[in-house]
Amino acid sequence: MTRRRPLIAGNWKMHQTVASSGTLVVEILAAIPPQAYDEVDVVLCPPFTALAGVALAIEGTGLQLGAQNVSAFDWGPYTGQISAPMLLEFGTRYVIIGHSEVRTQCGETDAGCSAKLRAALQSGMTPILAVGETLAEHEGGLTRQIVGAQVRQAFEGVSAVDAERCVIAYEPIWAIGSGRSDTPEDAAAVIAEIRTLVPGLDRARCLYGGSMKPANAEALLAQPEIDGGLIGGASLDAAAFALLVNLARKAIATR
Numbered sequence: 001m002t003r004r005r006p007l008i009a010g011n012w013k014m015h016q017t018v019a020s021s022g023t024l025v026v027e028i029l030a031a032i033p034p035q036a037y038d039e040v041d042v043v044l045c046p047p048f049t050a051l052a053g054v055a056l057a058i059e060g061t062g063l064q065l066g067a068q069n070v071s072a073f074d075w076g077p078y079t080g081q082i083s084a085p086m087l088l089e090f091g092t093r094y095v096i097i098g099h100s101e102v103r104t105q106c107g108e109t110d111a112g113c114s115a116k117l118r119a120a121l122q123s124g125m126t127p128i129l130a131v132g133e134t135l136a137e138h139e140g141g142l143t144r145q146i147v148g149a150q151v152r153q154a155f156e157g158v159s160a161v162d163a164e165r166c167v168i169a170y171e172p173i174w175a176i177g178s179g180r181s182d183t184p185e186d187a188a189a190v191i192a193e194i195r196t197l198v199p200g201l202d203r204a205r206c207l208y209g210g211s212m213k214p215a216n217a218e219a220l221l222a223q224p225e226i227d228g229g230l231i232g233g234a235s236l237d238a239a240a241f242a243l244l245v246n247l248a249r250k251a252i253a254t255r
């Protein structure tokens with residue numbers, strides 16, 4: 001099997017001011033041994049307002065910067081939006097697209113995700129496309145259908161070479177913030193299927209997200225299909241986040 005570089009990304013959501021994010025970055029830097037960055041991509045996705053401060057705080061370290069959303073357009077009359085060229089000014093390398101909270105709270109559509117994915121790719125950033133099903137869909141046996149449609153539509157018109165550069169985060173909505181993660185076997189099976197949907201995705205990195213924490217990460221990361229995690233709550237705790245990075249290192253070493 002191709003060896004893919006593990007990725008641990010912290011989605012801070014709407015947490016942290018400029019001031020508190022500075023403190024959190026200092027704690028995270030102290031908790032992660034610098035050698036870890038040789039083996040794992042570690043990405044922080046703060047709120048837009050904290051990007052500049054976090055960019056400065058991580059300069060010269062192994063930490064990388066990500067954003068939580070991006071406009072499909074570069075410039076123009078798009079009040080309240082932030083574009084890829086604006087994110088690039090801070091050295092942002094990753095951007096989350098299609099998070100379920102953006103889909104449900106801001107009316108994000110699969111077509112919107114597709115446009116954003118292509119804008120991010122064109123800018124040179126790495127999109128992290130988040131997909132996942134609701135509890136009702138999960139219990140109704142519709143996971144593959146829902147996730148499959150989300151992936152196929154987002155990658156409409158994207159070449160295999162570009163698809164390979166993307167990251168997919170499988171985040172069952174019922175697992176987000178609930179304390180109840182998916183089983184490693186289930187998550188790996190959904191991800192294995194995602195890889196078959198679009199040419200190039202067999203070589204792309206696929207993450208699991210949804211209540212991932214040190215207590216369950218070892219089993220999730222032991223699945224060869226799972227290349228890392230998109231972490232919400234546990235990414236706000238420097239010690240827990242560092243443990244997750246370490247578990248990703250260990251998992252890759254034993255594959």
Ligand code: 13P
Nearest residue numbers: 011176177210211232233
């Ligand atoms: P939690 O880790 O808090 O469940 O959040 C997951 C998530 O939504 C990451 O994008």
